[in-house]
Amino acid sequence: MDYLYFPGCTLYTKAKNFDQTARNCSLLLGFELKELPNWTCCGATFPLATDNLMALLPPARILASAREQGTVLTTLCAVCFNVIKRTNRLFQEDGEKRDKINNFIEKNYQGDLRVVHYLEILKQEVGFPQLKERVKRPLTGLRAAPYYGCMLLRPFEEMEFDDKERPTIFEGFLEALGAKVVEFPYKIECCGSFQSVGSPDVATECAYKILGSAMKNGAEVVVSTCPMCTFNIDHKQSDIKQKYLDFKTIPVLYFTQLLGIAMGLDHRTLGFEQNFVDPLPLLKGKGLV
């Protein structure tokens, strides 16, 4: 089956490695990501003010245009997923707002699209046991910490993604790849999000706590589902190092990059040059590249 795919702007620029690895892996797994034509940015944050619908227009347009092409829409970026899925819920549940927005964008979208995250496709459509069988290069001995962040999970009544305090889908995925899952208490804590623009020092502190906790529990690599998380916990490690002199860096990979390694893709196609902390020494040491 093919999936309509909304990449989002960051996956076209600073997170090409996320986009490319997902596309390549899906072909190996027997499905294709069909990019939505003429998409725009989703707005990068679900608007929390309830008295102004303007900020809902971009995701509403994305949904309406996707519905003209198909019935299932998938994303990789956890923030896009959150914005689009929550907007879809609003279309399903609030008829008044739905009509108002439809009138404004001159569409007639009824909320009848299924919005799924790539991880959900791997779990529900491919199946983790089947995925495991297709792994060519098991990540044996690699201690990986699944970093969920917030946007996949919350608000859990609307996202319906996983348990709000003890999610397991990411662990199931890593186990299917043969990795050793590292449990750590900060896996659903926020990385500081857009505070990297508003109060960068605060975001640095959040990242330091998350990475410190992962390392203390034995992680060799932290795995991400979001280009914003990745910026905060990977690229900001240079800021952490400036503040905490004894801080040791740790590679942060997109889950699709790990999938690519496990599926046997050539490491030169995995876009490691966009990762801030170079994962190659670790992966070479483990015999994975």
Place this chain on the structure above:
Amino acid sequence: MKIELTRQKVHNEFAKKVELISGQNLFACYQCGNCTAGCPISFAMEIGPHEAIRYTLLGLEEEVLGVNTFWLCASCLQCTSRCPKGIDIARVMDALRMVVLRRKERRDHIQISEFPEGFLEKVPQIAFISGFRKFLS
């Protein structure tokens, strides 16, 4: 701080405005502090999210708009997810932002012209777009 309670204070216009924007019933809050306890950013906040709610209820507009609490909120929804009274605190924090950002004269919280060198090249689109939505009038 000495706070004098009056009927007018408890039924103040400011709290009504915050309730309208956020769609939340602030009176449901019983000050358990769960929101603040689980907030990943409360360490840097001048008052906790639960205090911001209380200040708002008491009509302490200047005081609550003068602290960094709601500006530092990252909309991570941890508080929202854990509030035993079902209050979406992240929406309340955003409503406080909106009260400032929607004022007639422009009240940007960050100045793009003051970004350090190389910042625009380094930071991903996603952080700018969401940040601008949260911090610019």
